[in-house]
Amino acid sequence: MVDLMIIGAKVALVLFMVLNLAGIMGWVERKGSALIQDRIGANRASVFGFAGLGLVNTLLADPIKFLTKEDFIPPRGDRLLHTLAPCLALFPALVTFAVIPFGDVLIIGERTINLQVANINVGILYLFAFGSLGVYGIVIGAWASNNKFSLLGGIRGSAQMISYEIPLGLSIMGILMIYQTLEPQQIVRGQGALLWGWLPAWGIVLQPVAFFLFFTAAVAEAKRIPFDLPEGESELAAGFHTEYSGGKFLMFFTAEFAEMVTAAALITTLFFGGWQVPYLMGDGFHFPWGSTLPLPHLTVVVLQVAAFITKVFFFSWLFILLRWTVPRFRYDQVMRLGWKMLLPLSLVNLVVTAVVIVVWDF
């Protein structure tokens, strides 16, 4: 019974974290874009005449506004699929977080709680499997709208996401070979080791090429600029969600930000040590110059979870910075980059890593 309650609490905590981070990133994007373009940005929302808390007010005002708008379904569209599509878009973005560890173990009395919702032995593959289902939301939504612009966006989206899934998967093979596991929690633990006694063995240190390949492919999978061709508002009105309004649009909107947060969490887990804080062991800091700083268990856990959230936040912010800095690719450029640059590079990275592991016997 207690175990069930703990699992329920972890699920609630993770969903709370993802949805709130997604909402906060929505606000950060509006304010960040304003900052970059020298505007003020969202500052009209006020609760009971109190406009000081921009973030909280916008977080409350956005959903209320979306949910009270008319929910329009194109008369010649498909009612069932038009309603199903936003759910299919949101579902994978929310369930993939289940295998991402947000901390090490928490020990309360005699109970050891693994700070991860589900520890399954095919964790990384689970992430990719459910990540690959995200494309259905776009494709079905586009088709059910009975709109040529939507359909073009959906077709672009399906081709793009299939193409970038391959370098996305291949680029992390090196990481899996180095840490010898498919479990995210074990990968993060493996990154706690120190190279030459001072350098944390994070994925970025051991697999720098893979990081750039993975980051590029992850931006494409999250459909963010410079890869937001499925939306492409200057060419396709609003792409696959042209015919969406109200609550359903809010779901697509949330799905996009949740996907971004999940991608950031994945980058953190695979390449930036997940919840690891450099030199922080289970009982406190052990600095490479010999001094130690013992800390109580609870402090260590809080520091780890805080480190994870900070890293995720940083990479989400990087996605936003990227969006407002670079222009959109042309469609043939996207395809060429995926198939002629990222795919061969990830294959080369895979072979080189394998040879190095065999020759030097890591």
Place this chain on the structure above:
Amino acid sequence: MNAELITFYILATLLIVSSLSVIFQRNPIYSALSLVAALFFVAVLFLTLQAPMLAILQILIYAGAIMVIFLFVIMLLNPDAREPRRFLWWGFGSLAAGILALELIALVIPRGAKVWSGGGAVGPDFGSPKKLAESLFTDFMLPFEVASVLLLVALIGIVVLAKREA
């Protein structure tokens, strides 16, 4: 009736309903989506049979990649949903399905109850990535490599045919 059996019956029912829906839907998009659902239920079935790796690959490859290509093609060609059924094809399909069903029955009947009980329960690490990889790269090395060469041949063949058309 234990929980495992109940799960199986629920899954099997969903699987059969979605498979029938693949055939009986008039709209090809609905057929394709029913097939996605059917593949998903098969994956869950694998999960209950201690084969998580197979389940995940089923979702990753069939539901996540191949069916997306199917949908892509259906949307590009956009066939008319009210196209009349071609009865010649129906006859051919029914015949092929009948032969396969007869074959299955011929296979199952002589073995009797042995088929249903199987080889006994398997351990929890039966379908783990490690076990699967070990058997693929030792006992089944040759079939594995032959299959990959076969796929490569198909790929090259498609490129050659596509170039000739143009």
